[in-house]
Amino acid sequence: MSGQDRPRPVVLGQNQYGKAETRVVRVTRDGEVHRLKDLSVSVALSGDMDAVHLSGSNAHVLPTDTMKNTVFAFAKEHGIASAEQFGVRLARHFTDSQEAIHRARIGIEQYDWERLTDAEGSGLPHSFVRKGQETRTARVEYDGGRCEVVSGLKDLVVMNTTDSEFWGFARDRYTTLAETRDRVLATEVNARWRHAWSTDEDPLPDWEASYGAVRAALLEAFAGTHSLSLQQTLYAMGARVLETRDEIEEIRLSLPNKHHFLADLEAFGLENANEVYFAADRPYGLIEATVLREGGSPRIPTEPTQG
């Protein structure tokens, strides 16, 4: 405390609280045939919460246990038509029913299950297998007025075994990378996209159809782009989504470059004509960008936050 006898006052800054990662599985029984939705739901609420931090009064604090209960009760009462719709319902519920809550953020991860088939290839009524690694995400923010819905997916691993080049790059004294006109391009797609929809005055999107179409557009652009860099492929993927889906305003992609290096077989007198690769897991290049409509403002955070 140089030159001052009194310490500077301390104040409470940004705060939020909620129940993270409530795992809810909703089975819908259509007679013999069942369907299921498997979610991890994280609720974060903020508002008039000075007292609980500063004086210990819990009068404004809806318990996080209640939030967990609400997730299960809503799954029963309303079903889970889509992660987005479920998130909007929860966000509105907490903000509109609790005077002290001014903002709700609902983060959802969705794990997809595929119906198992019998020996003839017909779908079994109530047996499923978890679908690959890919996880669907949704994030809803509601401030009592407008909703902001960001859908997404992560851990969708894709590879092109040709149609990828990387050359003509900047060099300095530490550059050793060889130019290539034919390499493997592999990445794990992590994408988040923001919907134009924000109030009930706008037509409600078909969240499920929209998700499927965005996923397909991303994969088509990845497969169909002759790549001169992962950056170029990233832009092509984002642009394809915005060009084909009017309901999307902005998309942010985070693409690790899952390097595949040609294995050196010369020591064994073997030629390696782009056939044998060493799949390195780290370090990896990390290519990230937002693609948005001209004049629009980017609103998807550059760092994903929990929930």
Ligand SMILES: O=c1[nH]c(=O)c2[nH]c(=O)[nH]c2[nH]1
């Ligand atoms: O597509 C790529 N972009 C880069 O920026 C880069 N840097 C690198 O070493 N390899 C690659 N590949």
